[in-house]
Amino acid sequence: MKTSAGTTTRWLTDEQQLVWRRYLEMQRRLNTALERQMQATGELSMPDFGVLVNLSEAEGEHLRVTDLARTLRWEKSRLSHQLTRMEKRGLITRRSCDHDGRGAHAVLTPDGRAALERVAPAHAEQVRRLLFDPLSPEQLAALGAACDAVLSSLDDTA
């Protein structure tokens, strides 16, 4: 785009511009591909999958909603909506908390666990194939370092 007059904005360099657009495109196409396959192999969305993974890794396959929200770094309302949709489909149930009248637990159902196991292998394969296979070990390390650098900078700001 063209710049407006009289400002001292520091724009992106040409290389940064290019990388930024490529990054956005990669992100979107990767997401689309993953979403589509997950939908096809097990009628799950990526958010569904994230919730199911976390519950399956938890002791007793259940978690307090707050803890789950913190682990996923999701907003409470987003998680609540998500759990409502997943409950409607029988992937999880909600159970009230013993020691805290305000609290609630999300519990993995057998159906939820089954869906997860149905989907997980193909998902792992696809992530490997689409993201990691194309990367050299150095590029993998660089990507990891880049994520870390950006995340800690985000932590400082926000």
Add this chain to the structure above:
Amino acid sequence: MKTSAGTTTRWLTDEQQLVWRRYLEMQRRLNTALERQMQATGELSMPDFGVLVNLSEAEGEHLRVTDLARTLRWEKSRLSHQLTRMEKRGLITRRSCDHDGRGAHAVLTPDGRAALERVAPAHAEQVRRLLFDPLSPEQLAALGAACDAVLSSLDDTA
């Protein structure tokens, strides 16, 4: 997650797992931060911004809907919905095409251009600050190379 028995799935290595989760988190938090600032400084979303940038860069500040969809690599229906919302807010208008009765053009309005110019400097600053400032030149190059590698692999598959 735990693996089911009897399969030969090749899972991700520990390092890949870690990078993948960090990548997902970076992606989401970066998007959230950018969306929020764009909303705050100019009542625009990232998709709005993408459309406005492309129109502003086009000859005469208008594009055929098909061309715009191809440039953005968006599905037609997504773009159509997006244009409807933007038209309702006065950021663009639609004009029918002279030489093809089926065609339509999306045209940047003065309001749309104003919104773009209002938002662009802070957006560029933020992308630089959140993504590029934390990266060394080597990391920038590596990220670019990683995007290219993944994208060309996606091109081969899809």
Add this chain to the structure above:
DNA sequence: CAAGATTGAGTCGTCAATCTTT
């Protein structure tokens, strides 16, 4: 029938408001 484009239904996500329990 192909291509260009729009529409409708359904899911996902955010924000602000709400309700309950501590």
Add this chain to the structure above:
DNA sequence: AAAGATTGACGACTCAATCTTG
């Protein structure tokens, strides 16, 4: 009042269906 959680309204995206013109 603060913490835990839910709800409603609205924007964003996908898929399938539709409409119109070539």
